[in-house]
Amino acid sequence: MPFVGEILKHKSVSIVGLAKNAGKTECLNYIIKRLPLGWFNVAVTSIGIDGETTDQVTGTVKPEITVREGMFFATSEKHFRQKRPLSELYAVSDEDTALGRVVTAKALQEGKVLLSGPSGAAALKRWMRSLNDFGIDLILIDGALSRLSTASPAVSEAMVLSTGAAYSANIRELVGKTAFVVELIRLPLYVGPEPGIRVSSFSSLDAADLKGNRVIEVEGALTDRLLQKVRQGLGEEETELVVGDFTKVFCSQELYRAFVRRGGRISVRMKSELLAVCVNPVAPNGIVLDSDTLCRELSQRIGLPVYDIVKNDYEI
């Protein structure tokens, strides 16, 4: 039963997919199925659902999460009324979303739910705080790449990444793109004196202002434009950029690589722990990659075990 033990060591874990149909929901269901619920209170929510039970882009059925007896879950009023096992209501939030208010309930029997919890990192954090009253040990967050902010260490302590053929249909490319995300997640924590200068991507930063600063604090997002400007002002050698966390890095792989190759460094103020990477070798358009090759190559590249949980269906 890979990596579930790791999950239990944390208070909050995000499951993030790098693309739609990358196997995120299978991954979440895999985890839920294997949690030792008897002595452990778990709450699950999701972010970034757009209110349809069928994915409008690909026509595939939008997955449901199976909650187990005793688990807490958060979903919108609309989805709560639509589908759920017998559940005891614990809270109805004061905040309205497009699908109504957020309902927090405890499943009294196992069954399927459509998850559509608080949307946005701030609302999510408020919901997580509100759970304090119910004695929750672990919060699982079904995240979305478009809302990567939920995987921010400011929201959840640890994360599980799911990737697959839906992200890229070529094994080499898929491994390369996924490895880049993993590299960003593992950016080192900044250690050193307070940086002498702070820049933000919005400011009309003059490259000349950077002269004499080897360590630069980046407020907000690190974009290609900002990275270019820093390179113009300083070159790359021994320059260190400090960002809030990996979700704030938006620069392209090419530019990032060029920056690092010539001696530049990026470090973070807060770090998420990456617990595992799961793959789904099947893409919605029918392409199937070789699962073993994919797991092996990705694992070699990132130095972490990689799991195809559907194919291998690890023991419970």
Next chain:
Amino acid sequence: MKFKEIVESPCGIRCLFDELGLQSGYARKVLLDREMMTDSGRIDAAYATLRRFFDLVVTDRRSVEDMRFRLQGLRDISGTLSSLAEGATLDEIEFFEIKHMALLAESLAMGTDLDAVIGILDPDGLRIGTFYLYDSYSVELRRLRAAVEQDPDDGGLQEQLAVEEDRLKKVISDKLRPYARGLLQTLREMAELDISLALAVQMNVEGLSIPTSGQETEITGMFHPGVRAALKAKGRDFQPVDFSFRRGVPATVIGANMGGKTVALKTLCMMQYLYQFGFALPAASAVMTPFDDIRFCIGDEQNEKTGLSSFAAEMQRIDQAVAAVEKGGRVLLLVDEPARTTNPVEGTALVAALLERLADRPNLALVMTTHYTVAHDGQCWRVRGLLPGTKGRTMDYRLVKTTSHEVPHEALNIARELGIDPRWIDLADTIMKRQYE
């Protein structure tokens, strides 16, 4: 006039509203929807309530904080309760809301018939704030649930279960219905409790006071909370001001620039609103009297959309106020430096004429700040102004009654305090006196 219509008033009442520590969004909604009072009896009753809560804040802070903590759970379920009253069948989420609200009211020792309501929604007597359609609601429900659990794929059983659940929702709704109006009332009272506690705490923290009602307005030690906070941030103190006025006797306030005339007028306007909504006042003590219509005309209201100049906008606003005075009813009219954007010759004429136009109106209390020297039969107040011997750095913002309606010539005084060439300043003084003669 509702509170939400005056919350953005240029008098700055928003600064108190923003700092009011309401615990629930519902209380905020109720407060914004509150009607202004014009009857001193009702206002006094509101203050008697506020006084009680203030005493509680002072004597038993702990139970106040406990109540406020509980009130964080207050939700606006007036829609649910109204539809219940009108005959709707509710669902689990709505039952949960009602149970949650009833338990909250019970913990605050409010409301009536709560035992009955909670009993309906808590058939197992657990007294916890959660809800689902409990098995104990019917033998049939329990039987069907067990059967569905045995055979989850039997569509017929699921259908029967859904029918039984719907029947129970109707039964529970019917049982709750007689209490719907009472619950609405209790809900409203909880919002009022939230508001009263927030006002009482603010009164304590900000050092506000409860006024008495009388025939005239008489205020000692008034301050503008927003300006005071801004000064405090700069390490400076707000100098409290005394002021009085009454209907039938117009009052003008004159004084140097930066002398606090506009701030005083804003504070008067804010005090009047606060009084008529039953909130504590930023003053050491006050006698207040209610008005039917409060008009605050302050400059700099250039309306870019309609292309009106600041002069035109101001003239129209005062014109509407004059019409309101003509209509009757008790009117408080506060005007800040009318016609200041035009030339002094016409400006002085306009101000003098406005005072004459509005003279001898027993229904009108008029307070006007001005830069122009205009004589009238009412009261004239003057900012004390520069403190001598301080090199122009310190101002005495207090207002004093004066018989001279001539605006003080502080510019020359300031120049003298600064030690500017005395022959030059004396000459300016001579020229000025010659002009006035």
